[in-house]
Amino acid sequence: MNPILYAIPVFMATVALEAVLAWRLRGNRTADAGGRIRAIYQFADAVGSLHIGILSRIAAAFPRLLTVGLYILAYQHFAVAQWDKSDPLAWVAAVVVYDFFYYWKHRANHEVRIMWAGHVTHHNSEYFNLSTALRQSSTTFVFDWMFYLPMAVMGVPPEMWVTAALIDLLYQYWTHTELIGRLGWFDRVFVSPSNHRVHHGQDDYCIDRNYGGILVLWDRLFGTFADERDGPITYGVRTPLRSVNPLWGNLHYYTVIWRDVRAARGLGAKLEALFAPPSGWQDEHVAGFDPVAFERHEVQVPPVLTRYVGAQLVVSMLLACVFLYLFPRWEAWQGALAAAWMVAALVAPAGLMEGHRWGRWLEALRWAVALPVAWLLFL
Secondary structure (H helix, E strand, O other), X not given: OOOHHHHHHHHXXXXXXXXXXXXXXXXXXXXXXXXXXXXXXXXXXXXXXXXXXXXXXXXXXXXXXXXXXXXXXXXXXHXXXXXXXXXXXXXXXXXXXXXXHHHHHHHHHHHOHHHHHHHHHHHOOOOOOHHHHOOOOOOOHHHHHHHHHHHHHHOOOHHHHHHHHHHHHHHHHHHOOOOOOOOOHHHHHEOOXXXXXXXXXXXXXXXXXXXXXXXXXXXXHHOOOOOOOOOOOOEXXXXXXXXXXXXXXXXXXXXXXXXXXXXXXXXXXXXXXXXXXXXXXXXXXXXXXXXXXXXXXXXXOOHHHHHHHHHHHHHHHHHHHHHHHHHHHOOHHHHHHHHHHHHHHHHHHHHHHOOOHHHHHHHHHHHHOHHHHHHHHOO
């Protein structure tokens, strides 16, 4: 059974707990660089992050067998050693080795433009809380699996690799919060909320820093560490999303790259549009950022719609669990049909919150076909 099924209730409970604590401890408020009061949680943003998280789990169900299968093939044909699965230290070593390759994968996701197009989904939120942690991309699987093939060659069994990946992923969840301050020596060794806040900042000193998953020692070793400074961090990216649509959240930067590739003249310029760092090969320094002038994108949702969208989020969470549980048992067409209905269930509320007419039509359509879809899925 997919272990994420067990994690989803924990994620939802802790997001709710953090939101309550944010209200009780700080009134859900903190100050930005300009001294303005800002929220720690904002309804539309949090829902958008959770919708993106659900979409990522649905999308990941399809290529999972392929990416795991490629690792198994590499392990079976190219492994130069055999790790002892009965040795607890071997499991610890597998996590450390995985985290090392995660560092380089994560760094490439920031420094190669076509990879950043997928990873930017995780950074699009201009808030930093536990819901942001669940804002995972649906497209990064295209490149990410390649970075772990050296583990297969080293002889790390597939079971160890999958377990190490899950540990690394789950560890990173708790580091997405503003409610935990600095932790002394812990910040110098492990990824913590303090140094991960830096990673999500768009302030000048935050750009391309603190890539580690569990250990921040990799950043110290390879020169990408930055300590959190006094004063608020401005979260988000320099190419703002300005939307809570989960599909657009995953695809918008690909459209930027496509536009630049089409406009580029010559092979070198086209390759730069695809593979250069997001700032481009010609730009040695990212343009300066003025946090005082920055304005968050906030979607204000009427109270009645807030209640409706909140209820539909709970329904979508439950249906996502059903999807993940039944997906291995369905025929391919059933999985595709269920995924299409689920995507509509995530995109329509975004359209409603943003006031688009198509949001009302899509919401009506997906409920109109709900019973026929359910009949086809549960024959």
